[in-house]
Amino acid sequence: MNFNTAHFYESFLYGIKYFPNTLRLVFIPLAIGLTLGTVIALARVYKVPVLCKLLGIFVTVYQGVPIVVALMIYNLVFMLKFNDLAGFLHIKTKAADVDNIWVGIFALSLTAVCSISEAIRGALLSIDKGQDEAGYSVGLTKVQTIRRIIIPQMIPAAIPTLINHVVGLIKASSVVMAIGIIEIVAGATIPSSRTYSFFEGYVAAAVIYWAFTIMIEYLAKVLRRHTGRFRRNPYD
Template sequence: MKIDPGFIWTAFVQLLSALPTTLMITVVSVFFGFLIGTASALIRLYRVPFLHYLATAYVTFIRGTPMLMHLLLIYFGLPMVIDGTAAALGLSFRAASIPMIGFAFISFSITAGAYLSEVVRSGIGAIDRGQMEAAHSIGMTTPQALRRIILPQALAVSLPNLSNSLIGMLHGSTLAFTVSVVEINAKAQIVATTNWKFFEAYIAAALLFWGITFLIERAAGLLERRINLYNRGGVS
């Protein structure tokens, strides 16, 4: 068996067509996951009645089950809920009209939300409680203090973990092929079937993922240095 370096380049070029789908899944999932995670973290930190137990159960269940399981549960279970609800209400909408990538968005956002909830919660916990008390002393409400003082600092502290979560969702996006979404991994399989050069195709896919991961790490590193410079009172 010989490796065909030329086909690695050919496969790499063809895989670029699937790059937008992979990036879209990653960005959308992390964005909505961050919103879900922030809400969940605040509910748990401030022990909102009843919602506190739901948020805790959500985080515990999602973190305790595989990401692929979440995708399959959404893919097979959500249409049953949608179609049943639509039929009960006399609506014509059916789950079949939802694009396959929509199930990936929903599933991965829910998954990301549970993990990002812990990231945000730990970031808020790292901030001195005296800052909240100081904000209250000058007349700020708790939501105002969170928005203006606590959360910005918590996000800065959590930046390394946030970048790790982004990279994790990038790699997790490869699971979308199980619901017929053509992302980088699925595209590699399609390209390889033309002449059964799977090894070369997967090398190309690995190089592409490595390149994206490297860019994310570099961007996060630059942002972290700028934040540290600002916190020290430097001028950037």
Template sequence: MNPNIEYILLVFREMLPALPQTLWICLLSFGLSVALALFVTVVDFFQVPVLRRVCNFYVSFFRGTPLVAQLFLFYFGLPSICQVFMAITKMQAVVLGLGFNAGAYMRESFRGAILSVDKGQLEAAYSIGMSDMKVMWRIILPQAVVVAIPSLVNNLVDILKGSSLAFTVGVIDITAAAKLRASANFKYFHAYLALMFLYWVLVLALERGQAVLEKRLARNR
């Protein structure tokens, strides 16, 4: 077998043990980002006075600053000024950084999906005495989530690719595993080629999952 092929397979074998770490980072960060984006979107939709300003500041700050700087802020910066964050782990810092960053961008996905809901349904709901929160949870969000699925999957892909920065705070994910192997014998091209191929396969799997989910939802509707 070609020595380069053997080396690429070796890199794959060394990345696989770190794959669950990468997947956990993506899953937890995605969950946090969805919760934050939903909260910000609901606050904006109902135009809650004080909270709306706070949420707009959050979105502007995390969309206007680099992701790597945000990771450093959570892991190195906040523990130095706030005792609550002194016990934060590397994994938690990465999840917080990715989650807050993705949530700021995901707000637009939910906002567009909510605006796509027919206003006639809202007027009908209000006419029978439904409260704002009931209208949101029973009428708007169930329809908006279906519309937002393509955008949400794109956000998840961005989180997956953004997780490659986890190694900057010492998390051993698939990027760190490939980097360590490449540093051992300076075969950077082959190691990073293997890393890119693995990310590509993961993204293709997400896109395939999106297509299956959309078909099932369309069938149910």
């Protein structure tokens, strides 16, 4: 099998063209996951009555649902029920007017919320309980203790696991092509329908993902170095 560099280059350019869609599919769910995941993790670690159990059940159950299955369910619900809901709310927007990338973002966001909440919960549990008591002893409220003492120490502990989840989110973003969203993989293989060079198309997509992942890992290294000063090394 011969590797056609011209077809590879064309596929690479098409993949780059749709790279912004992948960025949206990664960073919007990541922002939502970090925000809601932190709230869920704090509620579970600090045992907020009722809420901690409900959130624990939700995370456990949802993590057992494959992302492709969830994506298909949300897409079907969107197509079948959006117009009815819009009519009930007297909204003139129809399902055909909405970019279905938002269905993919919704599905990936829920996945990110669950996985990131578990990563943050693990990081919170790794912090000595004496840190809470130290905060209370100097007159800080629970919220002030969490914000000023716990979270700054939690961040460097959570970063390695969070980066794994970000990389997983980058990979998971490719499944949205199942509902017709064009991202890196779908974009890179567009020329293949004309040139039949599917091998070059998938290699081009792999190269783009590889470069994207390398960039994320580099930024994580910089962030780890910056936040490491907040976590005391017991061997210092």
